[in-house]
Amino acid sequence: MKKTHLLALVVIALAIGIVMATAGDASVYVSFKEAKELAADGDLRKVHVVGRLPHDAGNNIVGMQYNPTLDPNYFTFVLVDTNRVHQQVVYFNPKPQDFEKSEQVVITGNMRNDVFVADKILLKCPSKYVENEVKGATAAR
Amino acid sequence: MSIGDWGHLSVIVAFVAAVVSALGYYMAARGRALGEADTAWLKLGRGGFAVHSLAVIGVIVTLFGIIYGHRYEYYYAWSHSSNHLPVHYMISCFWEGQEGSFLLWIFWHVLLGAALMRMARQWEAPVMAVFAGVQLFLMSMILGVTVGSLKIGSSPFILMREFMPDLPVYKLNPDWVPQDGKGLNALLQNYWMVIHPPTLFLGFALTLVPFAYAIAGLWKGELTKWVQPAIRWSLWGGGVLGIGIMMGAYWAYETLNFGGYWNWDPVENAVYIPWLVLVAGLHALVLWQRGRTGLRTAFALVVATFLLVLYATFLTRSGVLGNASVHSFTDLGLSGQLILYLAAFVVLSIGMLVWRWKSIPVSEKELTMYNPELWVFIGATVLCLGAFQVLVTTSIPVYNAFVGFFGVKSNLALPADQIAHYTKIQLWMGVGVAVLSGIAQLMWWQKNDKESVSNTFTIPAMLTLLGAALVILLVRQNGHQMTLPYIALLTTGLFGVLANLGMLLQLLRRKVRISGGAVSHIGVALMLLGILASAGYSNIISKNTSGLLYSREMPEEINRDNVLLWRNDATKMGPYELTYTGQYFDVPSVPEYVNKELLFPVMNDEYKAVARGEIKVGDKSYYKAGDTLEIRPEDTYYRVVYKHKDSGEDFVLFPRAQVNEEMGGLLASPDIKLFWDHDIYSHVSSVPDPTKEKDWSEAKEFTVSMNDTLFLNDYFAVFKNAEPAHNTAGLGLGKGDIAVQGDIIVYGEKGRQYHVHPVFVVRNGGMVGRVPDEIEDLGLRITLDNIDPQKGKFTFGVSTTQKDYVILKAMEKPFINLLWSGTLLMGFGFALAIYQRGRKPKPAPAVAKASKKQVQAA
Numbered sequence: 001m002k003k004t005h006l007l008a009l010v011v012i013a014l015a016i017g018i019v020m021a022t023a024g025d026a027s028v029y030v031s032f033k034e035a036k037e038l039a040a041d042g043d044l045r046k047v048h049v050v051g052r053l054p055h056d057a058g059n060n061i062v063g064m065q066y067n068p069t070l071d072p073n074y075f076t077f078v079l080v081d082t083n084r085v086h087q088q089v090v091y092f093n094p095k096p097q098d099f100e101k102s103e104q105v106v107i108t109g110n111m112r113n114d115v116f117v118a119d120k121i122l123l124k125c126p127s128k129y130v131e132n133e134v135k136g137a138t139a140a141r
Numbered sequence: 142m143s144i145g146d147w148g149h150l151s152v153i154v155a156f157v158a159a160v161v162s163a164l165g166y167y168m169a170a171r172g173r174a175l176g177e178a179d180t181a182w183l184k185l186g187r188g189g190f191a192v193h194s195l196a197v198i199g200v201i202v203t204l205f206g207i208i209y210g211h212r213y214e215y216y217y218a219w220s221h222s223s224n225h226l227p228v229h230y231m232i233s234c235f236w237e238g239q240e241g242s243f244l245l246w247i248f249w250h251v252l253l254g255a256a257l258m259r260m261a262r263q264w265e266a267p268v269m270a271v272f273a274g275v276q277l278f279l280m281s282m283i284l285g286v287t288v289g290s291l292k293i294g295s296s297p298f299i300l301m302r303e304f305m306p307d308l309p310v311y312k313l314n315p316d317w318v319p320q321d322g323k324g325l326n327a328l329l330q331n332y333w334m335v336i337h338p339p340t341l342f343l344g345f346a347l348t349l350v351p352f353a354y355a356i357a358g359l360w361k362g363e364l365t366k367w368v369q370p371a372i373r374w375s376l377w378g379g380g381v382l383g384i385g386i387m388m389g390a391y392w393a394y395e396t397l398n399f400g401g402y403w404n405w406d407p408v409e410n411a412v413y414i415p416w417l418v419l420v421a422g423l424h425a426l427v428l429w430q431r432g433r434t435g436l437r438t439a440f441a442l443v444v445a446t447f448l449l450v451l452y453a454t455f456l457t458r459s460g461v462l463g464n465a466s467v468h469s470f471t472d473l474g475l476s477g478q479l480i481l482y483l484a485a486f487v488v489l490s491i492g493m494l495v496w497r498w499k500s501i502p503v504s505e506k507e508l509t510m511y512n513p514e515l516w517v518f519i520g521a522t523v524l525c526l527g528a529f530q531v532l533v534t535t536s537i538p539v540y541n542a543f544v545g546f547f548g549v550k551s552n553l554a555l556p557a558d559q560i561a562h563y564t565k566i567q568l569w570m571g572v573g574v575a576v577l578s579g580i581a582q583l584m585w586w587q588k589n590d591k592e593s594v595s596n597t598f599t600i601p602a603m604l605t606l607l608g609a610a611l612v613i614l615l616v617r618q619n620g621h622q623m624t625l626p627y628i629a630l631l632t633t634g635l636f637g638v639l640a641n642l643g644m645l646l647q648l649l650r651r652k653v654r655i656s657g658g659a660v661s662h663i664g665v666a667l668m669l670l671g672i673l674a675s676a677g678y679s680n681i682i683s684k685n686t687s688g689l690l691y692s693r694e695m696p697e698e699i700n701r702d703n704v705l706l707w708r709n710d711a712t713k714m715g716p717y718e719l720t721y722t723g724q725y726f727d728v729p730s731v732p733e734y735v736n737k738e739l740l741f742p743v744m745n746d747e748y749k750a751v752a753r754g755e756i757k758v759g760d761k762s763y764y765k766a767g768d769t770l771e772i773r774p775e776d777t778y779y780r781v782v783y784k785h786k787d788s789g790e791d792f793v794l795f796p797r798a799q800v801n802e803e804m805g806g807l808l809a810s811p812d813i814k815l816f817w818d819h820d821i822y823s824h825v826s827s828v829p830d831p832t833k834e835k836d837w838s839e840a841k842e843f844t845v846s847m848n849d850t851l852f853l854n855d856y857f858a859v860f861k862n863a864e865p866a867h868n869t870a871g872l873g874l875g876k877g878d879i880a881v882q883g884d885i886i887v888y889g890e891k892g893r894q895y896h897v898h899p900v901f902v903v904r905n906g907g908m909v910g911r912v913p914d915e916i917e918d919l920g921l922r923i924t925l926d927n928i929d930p931q932k933g934k935f936t937f938g939v940s941t942t943q944k945d946y947v948i949l950k951a952m953e954k955p956f957i958n959l960l961w962s963g964t965l966l967m968g969f970g971f972a973l974a975i976y977q978r979g980r981k982p983k984p985a986p987a988v989a990k991a992s993k994k995q996v997q998a999a
Contacts, residue, residue, distance in 0.1 A: 022533045072827065097827065
């Protein structure tokens with residue numbers, strides 16, 4: 001066998017290894033129900049959950065708590081996933097500043113005991129045009 | 142015709158001229174050997190490209206004119222600029238939008254095309270045919286023409302009322318023009334953002350040149366002659382793109398708050414992947430030039446580089462990344478067009494490769510361990526594998542979109558811990574690159590056999606092992622762990638530096654001009670060491686030890702990386718004692734930040750403030766009390782004093798928070814203190830919202846005489862005096878108005894005294910006004926509510942609010958300067974190599990054989 005063929009084999013093996021590693025590390029988007037099932041099976045892999053923040057009649061966010069003077073590294077809120085399951089989420093970091101304005105929240109982490117411990121929060125804010133349209137137009141009147 | 146119509150016309154002219162030019166050059170080269178282009182068609186191609194170039198410059202001038210002239214009837218100006226934007230940032234808002242950044246890319250192609258028309262000689266026709274073809278594709282992205290129901294491209298000259306025709310204001314007034322624009326994203330108002338995008342796009346544009354040569358070579362069957370020019374242009378591309386990427390990393394380090402310079406964001410990866418392949422391709426080209434081997438690899442990699450640039454464009458501009466990236470462009474609905482072009486270029490170029498594959502010469506000789514070419518080849522392979530890994534992971538959102546297209550729902554997500562995922566593999570790529578660059582460099586300049594190899598390698602290897610052992614000992618001594626991958630990277634990184642340095646010293650003795658390769662390899666090895674130290678040993682010093690109240694809930698160890706700093710309360714943090722002392726503003730005309738307490742806001746103009754007292758820096762006075770000055774209200778700087786516990790030395794950092802409605806709130810940017818061996822990096826993670834009205838308690842009334850003491854909640858105060866108020870603090874006193882201000886001294890913590898001056902105004906008409914005064918340090922606000930002149934009694938209202946605080950995260954980045962200095966060295970190495978190749982006359986093969994040692998730089 002020629003050396004180049006050997007090299008090619010090694011490269012192919014490594015490439016397969018890389019694809020396997022990626023597949024192994026890739027996370028999934030799940031619902032809270034599936035996240036609980038995973039945790040119950042002892043699978044501690046971190047998952048993504050997409051959800052919204054519950055609002056009460058007065059348009060206030062329900063179940064959100066952040067008291068920096070007590071503990072700046074503890075933020076908890078309730079997230080409602082696409083199947084309308086409510087779940088308490090704990091985030092051991094300061095509250096993201098634009099949290100209340102977000103339309104959609106993506107969290108990564110896993111269930112521990114009864115709470116979902118998030119280590120990353122991604123916020124999707126409302127389309128930037130809507131707000132500005134109103135603002136620009138009122139300024140003109 | 143309006144200015145926008147002229148612009149749009151120029152776009153169309155530029156597009157048509159690109160079509161004409163592509164056609165002319167294509168016909169000139171078709172069916173003819175290299176250098177025997179048809180002159181008539183060639184003239185058409187040249188003329189087309191000249192018209193195209195002029196039109197492109199016209200488009201750019203027009204668009205900049207619209208931005209510079211604050212013509213907010215145009216969507217692009219409204220969306221990216223604003224009245225208060227300084228001119229140098231108007232340049233950056235030019236490329237904040239998709240259309241402008243396409244224009245920037247097109248502009249570089251125009252310049253490179255002009256250079257090629259002069260320099261390419263016999264290559265001109267086929268190379269420029271590819272160039273004009275690519276220009277045609279890029280121009281169509283900003284064409285903004287609708288054919289039937291098909292929208293081709295998105296024009297930057299679209300009017301507001303065309304973009305948002307449903308705005309209610311247009312029903313009332315069809316000619317309505319916004320008064321101000323939305324402004325440039327505050328994060329992009331940074332000097333790096335003025336030079337980073339042009340550098341990056343120049344890098345992108347430069348990858349087209351070797352690609353065009355490769356395609357021209359395949360087309361004309363000239364399968365070897367293209368290598369010579371392709372190497373020089375690839376060197377330019379590798380250097381510029383590499384520097385451009387690192388500029389972006391430095392910008393992220395300075396401006397964003399994820400705590401580092403590289404976040405493996407898909408947008409970053411999209412540029413990193415083609416760069417790795419470009420560098421691998423460059424090595425393959427050099428292999429062919431020196432060793433007559435690796436030509437097929439060179440062809441494949443040069444073509445792949447440009448295709449990956451197109452793929453990066455697709456990733457960042459089509460909206461396919463969606464949630465996966467924080468800073469891709471907004472979707473303009475161009476994804477169909479982008480996919481079409483990507484597919485066209487992939488099919489065409491791969492088709493041509495396949496067509497000529499069998500005729501591309503291969504080397505007959507088998508490479509042995511003693512051939513440096515073998516090691517360079519393996520090094521290029523390692524780079525490609527590294528690029529492949531990033532590509533596979535970054536494309537995860539694409540797989541979802543792809544199977545979704547066939548109706549299959551996929552819930553695959555990017556790895557939850559991306560940094561760990563990429564590091565796991567990229568670290569080993571680093572190891573490979575460092576060790577192989579050392580080996581190849583040592584063997585490159587000599588004839589190798591068993592004896593000479595062991596002679597050459599002994600000293601660098603010994604030094605490496607000694608150095609690595611010493612560093613490992615020192616690291617352990619300082620109480621840090623060192624895992625096996627880290628030890629591997631340290632050792633190979635050191636070897637990379639020492640082997641290349643040893644070679645460089647030898648080369649310097651022989652001939653300085655051929656040292657470009659060694660210099661840039663030292664740079665890369667230093668960068669690897671810098672990344673190992675600064676990222677591997679990044680140390681959070683703001684570990685919170687208090688606030689254990691909730692932690693019982695969670696038995697596991699949770700990192701608590703943020704501390705709360707009350708204003709003026711010193712807090713211990715790592716080796717430092719920290720004090721947050723207040724909020725500051727950037728006043729453009731004053732060299733230092735100005736305390737917010739010295740500035741009185743002006744009604745209806747947030748960009749102006751009135752000085753409450755003298756503003757001076759050192760001995761120089763900039764403003765007197767009562768002067769009106771300009772401020773930049775969107776940025777608040779939080780002054781934090783760091784005092785080292787042992788040495789007692791202190792320094793001040795001003796981490797920043799920006800009010801940014803577009804991104805939904807406050808954006809924190811770090812401030813960094815640079816030491817030679819580490820950086821202290823810190824940013825606020827949370828602050829009381831500066832735009833929100835504070836919650837004041839109900840005012841408590843005190844009726845007192847002069848020199849009486851007031852007992853406030855935690856403090857006491859003495860009412861010293863009442864005096865006529867001057868026309869300061871934006872009172873706007875008219876004739877006959879009477880204003881009295883109280884002078885109260887409040888005694889705060891640690892004997893600190895504050896003078897408070899609430900003002901009581903009686904206007905000419907008998908109207909009464911009160912101007913409260915606030916001590917932000919104490920969270921106190923005092924008004925002078927009433928004056929009883931007969932009894933000499935004064936009534937003050939005192940309300941309190943929560944004391945001001947910031948939540949801060951701080952970390953130490955050891956030896957990060959290795960990364961930056963390695964970057965500079967790498968760039969310098971590229972520059973040297975370009976210079977060498979520019980000077981050196983082509984070595985004829987016979988000459989090269991005669992003097993084996995006089996070979997090209999690696």
